[in-house]
Amino acid sequence: MNLALFSPGLLLAIAVTLTALSLWLLLPRGSESRPVWWLGWLLGAVALAGFVCAGKRLGGIGEEAVFLTVSLVTIVSGTATIVSRSPVYSAIWFALTLAGVAGVLLVLGAQFLGVATIVVYAGAILVMFLFVLMLAQPSGLASYDRVSSEPLLSAVAGAVLLGLLTLSIGRLSVGPATPEALALASVASDSPTAPAGAAAIDSLEENHVARLGGELFGRHLLAVEAAGVLLLVALIGSIAIVSRGEPDATDNRLALPPATATKQPQGVPR
Amino acid sequence: MTPLPLLQNALTVGAILFALGLVGILTRRNLIVMFLSAELMLQGISVSLVAWSRFHGDWGGQILVIFVLTVAACEAALALVFVLQAFARTGRLDAAAWQSLRESSLSRVVDQELPSIDTLPQVWPTLSPAGVLPQADENEPLQREHV
Numbered sequence: 087m088n089l090a091l092f093s094p095g096l097l098l099a100i101a102v103t104l105t106a107l108s109l110w111l112l113l114p115r116g117s118e119s120r121p122v123w124w125l126g127w128l129l130g131a132v133a134l135a136g137f138v139c140a141g142k143r144l145g146g147i148g149e150e151a152v153f154l155t156v157s158l159v160t161i162v163s164g165t166a167t168i169v170s171r172s173p174v175y176s177a178i179w180f181a182l183t184l185a186g187v188a189g190v191l192l193v194l195g196a197q198f199l200g201v202a203t204i205v206v207y208a209g210a211i212l213v214m215f216l217f218v219l220m221l222a223q224p225s226g227l228a229s230y231d232r233v234s235s236e237p238l239l240s241a242v243a244g245a246v247l248l249g250l251l252t253l254s255i256g257r258l259s260v261g262p263a264t265p266e267a268l269a270l271a272s273v274a275s276d277s278p279t280a281p282a283g284a285a286a287i288d289s290l291e292e293n294h295v296a297r298l299g300g301e302l303f304g305r306h307l308l309a310v311e312a313a314g315v316l317l318l319v320a321l322i323g324s325i326a327i328v329s330r331g332e333p334d335a336t337d338n339r340l341a342l343p344p345a346t347a348t349k350q351p352q353g354v355p356r
Numbered sequence: 357m358t359p360l361p362l363l364q365n366a367l368t369v370g371a372i373l374f375a376l377g378l379v380g381i382l383t384r385r386n387l388i389v390m391f392l393s394a395e396l397m398l399q400g401i402s403v404s405l406v407a408w409s410r411f412h413g414d415w416g417g418q419i420l421v422i423f424v425l426t427v428a429a430c431e432a433a434l435a436l437v438f439v440l441q442a443f444a445r446t447g448r449l450d451a452a453a454w455q456s457l458r459e460s461s462l463s464r465v466v467d468q469e470l471p472s473i474d475t476l477p478q479v480w481p482t483l484s485p486a487g488v489l490p491q492a493d494e495n496e497p498l499q500r501e502h503v
Contacts, residue, residue: 207395
């Protein structure tokens, strides 16, 4: 197939249309049909190829096989997350998405964040989701898992958003090194002489975690404290909501005793 | 890979993840899948932030992703508590179970009749039998009952 026949704009439009169609075919609409399902995946693959070829500079996506692989895993499992009929399968596909995202972060040089994504998301948050599914999921496939609300409009909205984002991403370019840009780069990076090029990129690689920790607990110490308070408030708040919102809250053993009972009598020697 | 194509590829992956999460949160009706879609959008944002962080050689994006992780953990805890409460009150994980809270001008969501699900039989894995079937002892189940 000679994709050079199409102009990038037309190619992008076709890719957007195919994305919307593919997502609409894949989303649950009440009727189950294997050929429609596979047609949706096929259209999605074609649309992805269209997105790859649409931007002039996006053609270089095949340069790094690792990046291509992990991004493909991420995209396919992310699609499967939102189109799976069973929420348990959604959660499992989301775990694979997290693995792909961690791979992308590793390729981008964020080693600590790649590992933290696996540990925090897949190890804690996803397990929490699965616990809630275990507590709350009725047996069998529920009717509301087999239909979507406005699947066509939602798929079109998502595909159009994706097309617009791809347009603006494809128009990114490194301008000529103006003095303002160089000044910005020297402010942004640690070394004052590093341009916003290859030299500045490799400056994040060496001694990565130690320098990230230094940055986090140095410039952003107040934000770390605020995040700690936020975690504490979320912990106390979720426990309070769970224990107060029970439908059969007749058990008042945990209620505070009357204030007179807890008051210390005056004048009693210790 | 040179910096700019790497940035563009990573931003494209982030945009795709964000759009997928958007579609999921707009259209799915299971509350838990909706929150999974929100997490998917957060993942897309994280990829974009780290891509910019690498492109500029700046720590800001990665620091922001750490706080995104923190806030996502808090959000997931509180949201799942609310999901559990909603399930305790209605017995369903359906977002449309709360449609009495809608605007008075909107029409009510009515589920259409769904075709039978008999077309998707559950197939369990089986093992082919091997070896000799052991002799059954009638007293053995009684002996093992209290173990």
